[in-house]
Amino acid sequence: MSFNARSAWSIYRRELWRFLRTAFQSVLAPVLTTSLYILVFGSAIGNRMPDVGSVDYGAFIIPGLLMLTLLGETTSNSSFGIYMPRFTGTIYELLSAPVGVAETLAGFVGAAATKSLILAAIILLTARIFVPYDIAHPVFAFVFILLVAASFSLFGFILGIWADSFEKLGIIPMLILTPLTFLGGTFYSIADLPAPWNTVALANPIVYLVSGLRWTFYGSADVSIWVSLALTLAFLVACTAIIAYIFRTGWRLRN
Amino acid sequence: MPEPILELAGLTKVFPGGFKALDNVDLTINRGEIFALLGPNGAGKTTLIGAVCGLVRPTSGTIRAFGQDTKSDWRQARARIGLVPQELSTDMFEPVLHAVEYSRGLFGLAPDPARIEEILRSLSLWDKRNNRIMELSGGMKRRVLIAKAMAHEPDLLFLDEPTAGVDVELRKDMWHQIDAMRARGVTVILTTHYIEEAEEMADRVGIIRGGKILMVDQKDAMMARLGRTEAHVMLAQPLDTLPPAIAAFPVELKEGGRSLCYRGGDGTGKGREEVAELTKALIASGIDYVGIDVRESSLEDIFVSLLGDEEEQAA
Ligand SMILES: Nc1ncnc2c1ncn2[C@@H]1O[C@H](COP(=O)(O)OP(=O)(O)O)[C@@H](O)[C@H]1O
Numbered sequence: 001m002s003f004n005a006r007s008a009w010s011i012y013r014r015e016l017w018r019f020l021r022t023a024f025q026s027v028l029a030p031v032l033t034t035s036l037y038i039l040v041f042g043s044a045i046g047n048r049m050p051d052v053g054s055v056d057y058g059a060f061i062i063p064g065l066l067m068l069t070l071l072g073e074t075t076s077n078s079s080f081g082i083y084m085p086r087f088t089g090t091i092y093e094l095l096s097a098p099v100g101v102a103e104t105l106a107g108f109v110g111a112a113a114t115k116s117l118i119l120a121a122i123i124l125l126t127a128r129i130f131v132p133y134d135i136a137h138p139v140f141a142f143v144f145i146l147l148v149a150a151s152f153s154l155f156g157f158i159l160g161i162w163a164d165s166f167e168k169l170g171i172i173p174m175l176i177l178t179p180l181t182f183l184g185g186t187f188y189s190i191a192d193l194p195a196p197w198n199t200v201a202l203a204n205p206i207v208y209l210v211s212g213l214r215w216t217f218y219g220s221a222d223v224s225i226w227v228s229l230a231l232t233l234a235f236l237v238a239c240t241a242i243i244a245y246i247f248r249t250g251w252r253l254r255n
Numbered sequence: 256m257p258e259p260i261l262e263l264a265g266l267t268k269v270f271p272g273g274f275k276a277l278d279n280v281d282l283t284i285n286r287g288e289i290f291a292l293l294g295p296n297g298a299g300k301t302t303l304i305g306a307v308c309g310l311v312r313p314t315s316g317t318i319r320a321f322g323q324d325t326k327s328d329w330r331q332a333r334a335r336i337g338l339v340p341q342e343l344s345t346d347m348f349e350p351v352l353h354a355v356e357y358s359r360g361l362f363g364l365a366p367d368p369a370r371i372e373e374i375l376r377s378l379s380l381w382d383k384r385n386n387r388i389m390e391l392s393g394g395m396k397r398r399v400l401i402a403k404a405m406a407h408e409p410d411l412l413f414l415d416e417p418t419a420g421v422d423v424e425l426r427k428d429m430w431h432q433i434d435a436m437r438a439r440g441v442t443v444i445l446t447t448h449y450i451e452e453a454e455e456m457a458d459r460v461g462i463i464r465g466g467k468i469l470m471v472d473q474k475d476a477m478m479a480r481l482g483r484t485e486a487h488v489m490l491a492q493p494l495d496t497l498p499p500a501i502a503a504f505p506v507e508l509k510e511g512g513r514s515l516c517y518r519g520g521d522g523t524g525k526g527r528e529e530v531a532e533l534t535k536a537l538i539a540s541g542i543d544y545v546g547i548d549v550r551e552s553s554l555e556d557i558f559v560s561l562l563g564d565e566e567e568q569a570a
C-alpha cells in the first residue's frame with residue numbers, strides 16, 4: 001500500500017482554504033451560539049445553581065457545551081466537505097486521481113479535524129471571558145478533543161457519502177447528536193439523576209464523551225476517563241473500517 | 256508501427272437497474288493519435304470514459320492503459336490520464352491559478368510554477384489567473400477544466416464533448432487547442448455528437464451506439480470505404496443513349512436524359528479526379544453541358560447510412 005503525501009497535503013490545504021474563505025459563518029456562528037449558552041446557563045442562571053461536586057456550575061457545563069458544539073460542527077463540516085463535491089459533480093477529479101482512501105481521509109478528515117481544533121480553541125478562550133475555569137489535565141484534554149474531532153470527522157465523512165439530499169445531511173446532527181448531548185450530562189451529573197435514569201443514561205454514548213472531557217478539565221467525572229478514551233478509540237476504528245469498506249466497494253462514489 | 260496506449264477488451268457496463276450502457280466494447284487507441292468517439296446522446300460515450308478514468312466500475316472486461324491493468328495498477332494508470340468532463344463542474348469560487356495548482360498537487364506532483372504558467376498561457380488564461388472561475392465565460396471555464404486536466408502532464412487526455420453547446424467561434428478555438436495538445440505528444444480521445452468535429456479533428460473515428468462500437472477506422476479510410484462523390488452534369492441537349500467512352504464511367508442518365516449522374520470515388524478525392532476526366536470525355540465526345548454540381552458525402556452521410564443499416568437489421 002502506498003501513500004502519496006503530496007496528494008493528501010493538497011486536499012488538506014484546499015479544504016482549509018475553503019474553511020477560511022467562509023470563516024465568518026463557519027467560526028463566528030458556532031462561537032456565538034456556544035458563548036450564548038455559557039453566558040445564559042453559566043453566568044446568569046449558574047450563579048443561582050449549587051456547585052456540582054466541588055466545581056462551580058458555570059464551569060461545570062463548559063466541557064459539555066464544548067462537546068455539543070464540537071460534535072455538531074465537526075460532523076456537519078466533514079459531511080459537507082465530501083457531500084458538496086458529490087452534489088456539484090466536482091468529485092470527478094478526486095475519483096480520477098491516483099488517490100486512495102488513505103490520502104482522501106488524511107486530506108478531508110485531517111482538515112475537518114483541524115477546523116474543529118481551531119473552533120474548540122476559540123470557544124475555550126471565549127468562555128474564559130464569562131466564566132473562570134482551569135484545565136486540570138491539558139494534555140489529556142488536547143488528546144481527547146483531538147480524538148473526538150478525528151472520529152466525528154470520520155463519522156461526518158460517512159454521513160456525507162451516505163446522504164443523497166441536504167435534508168439527510170442535516171438530520172443526524174440535529175435529531176441525534178444534539179438531543180443526545182443535551183441528555184448526556186452537559187447540564188448535570190449523571191450521578192444526580194434518580195434511579196433508574198442514572199443507569200439508562202449510560203446507554204447514551206455521548207455520556208462517555210462529555211464525561212471524558214469533563215474529567216480532563218476537573219479531574220472528576222461520571223465514568224472513568226479510560227472507558228471514555230477506549231470507547232472513542234473504538235468509534236474511530238469502526239468509522240475508519242466503514243470508510244475503507246465504502247472505498248473498496250465504491251458505494252455512492254463510483255457508479 | 257502504432258503503439259497501443261489504451262486497450263479495452265470485452266468492456267461491459269450494466270448499471271444497477273439492469274441498463275446495459277456498454278456492451279462488449281473492444282477498442283485500441285494508439286499513442287499520439289487523436290481519436291474521436293462519435294455517437295448520439297445516450298450512446299455510452301461518457302460511460303466509456305468513466306470506466307477508463309475510474310468513475311464507473313466496469314461490470315466485466317479489461318482496460319489496459321500504458322500496458323497496465325487499470326483495475327490492479329490504478330495508481331500508475333490514473334497518474335498519466337487526464338479528464339475534462341462533459342459538465343462544467345468545478346468550485347466556482349476558486350481563483351483559476353489556485354484551482355490548477357490544486358489539480359497538479361492532487362495528482363501527486365511537486366509544484367512547478369513555470370509549467371503551470373506555460374499551460375495557462377497556452378490556453379490564454381494567464382491574464383485571468385487571479386479571477387474566480389465564476390467570473391469567466393463558459394468557453395473560458397472549459398479552458399480552466401482543460402488546464403486542470405493538463406496540470407499533471409498526462410500522456411492520455413479525455414475530452415468529453417468539449418464543444419457541446421458552444422458557438423462556432425469557440426469550437427474552432429477548441430480544435431486549435433486540441434491540435435496544440437497533439438503537438439505536445441498527448442494522445443487525445445474526444446467524444447462528440449458533431450460529425451463535423453470528428454471529421455475535422457480526428458485521425459481515427461469510432462462510431463458508438465447503444466453501448467456497441469459499430470465501426471472503428473482511420474477517418475480517411477472510413478471516408479474511402481463509405482465516402483462517395485456525387486456529380487450531376489446538366490446536359491445542353493437531352494440524350495437517349497451514352498457513347499461507350501462515357502458509359503465506361505459509373506454514370507446514368509436522369510431526368511429524361513437531361514442530366515448525367517455520376518456516383519463513384521471513395522472519399523479520398525479520387526471521385527473528383529474522375530469527374531474531371533468525365534467532363535473531358537464529354538467534350539471529346541461532343542456532348543455539351545451547362546452546369547456541374549459536385550458533392551462529397553460527409554461522415555454525416557456515413558453515420559446516417561450506418562445507423563440506417565442497424566435499424567433495418569433490428570427491424
Ligand atoms: N448512473 C447511471 N445509472 C443508470 N443509467 C445510467 C447511468 N449513467 C448513464 N446511464 C445511462 O447509460 C446510457 C449511456 O449514457 P452516457 O454514457 O452518458 O451516454 P453519452 O455520453 O454517449 O451521451 C444512457 O442511456 C444513460 O441514461
Ligand SMILES: [Mg+2]
Nearest residue numbers: 300301341416
Ligand atoms: Mg456524455
